[in-house]
Amino acid sequence: xxxxxxxxxxxxxxxxxxxxxxxxxxxxxxxxxxxxxxxxxxxxxxxxxxxxxxxxxxxxxxxxxxxxxxxxxxxxxxxxxxxxxxxxxxxxxxxxxxxxxxxxxxxxxxxxxxxxxxxxxxxx
Numbered sequence: 612x613x614x615x616x617x618x619x620x621x622x623x624x625x626x627x628x629x630x631x632x633x634x635x636x637x638x639x640x641x642x643x644x645x646x647x648x649x650x651x652x653x654x655x656x657x658x659x660x661x662x663x664x665x666x667x668x669x670x671x672x673x674x675x676x677x678x679x680x681x682x683x684x685x686x687x688x689x690x691x692x693x694x695x696x697x698x699x700x701x702x703x704x705x706x707x708x709x710x711x712x713x714x715x716x717x718x719x720x721x722x723x724x725x726x727x728x729x730x731x732x733x734x735x
Contacts, residue, residue, distance in 0.1 A: 615668070620686055627693035633700035643701040647713055650702070654695055654717040658724030661691050665725070666732045688725060692718050 632638050645653075665687040672680055699707070699714040707713070 616683070616686055620690055623690040623693045625693075626697045627690070630693060630696035630700045633697070641701060642703050643698065645698065645702055647706070647710055650695070650698060650713060650717050651720050653698060654720040655724045657691065657694065658721035659728065661687055661721075662725040662728035666728050669732075688722065692721055695721060 629638075665684070668683065668687070669680070672683060695717045696714060699717065
């Protein structure tokens with residue numbers, strides 16, 4: 612892995628850890644006043660950016676083994692979703708109770724917008 616992937620992986624794994632700590636109730640969420648529209652907008656923009664970064668980085672992995680490419684794809688799809696989980700866990704309890712599936716839907720929006728640049732990248 613390159614230095615970029617090490618930094619990206621470490622940062623987003625830390626966001627997963629903090630999100631789990633918030634969801635476990637060990638820390639009191641600061642009450643991030645973000646609407647569901649804001650959460651889904653963040654998921655869309657973040658998915659688009661990470662998809663484009665993934666395409667850019669995959670150009671350097673053309674000759675590598677399939678296992679390396681799958682590890683790379685997992686790093687750019689699953690690990691950054693920790694930021695969405697962190698933002699979702701920092702939302703007020705009332706808003707989380709009103710929309711219990713908002714985290715899963717935000718991840719779905721992230722995946723859709725991640726796949727747009729990945730599937731439309733130029734072949735060759």
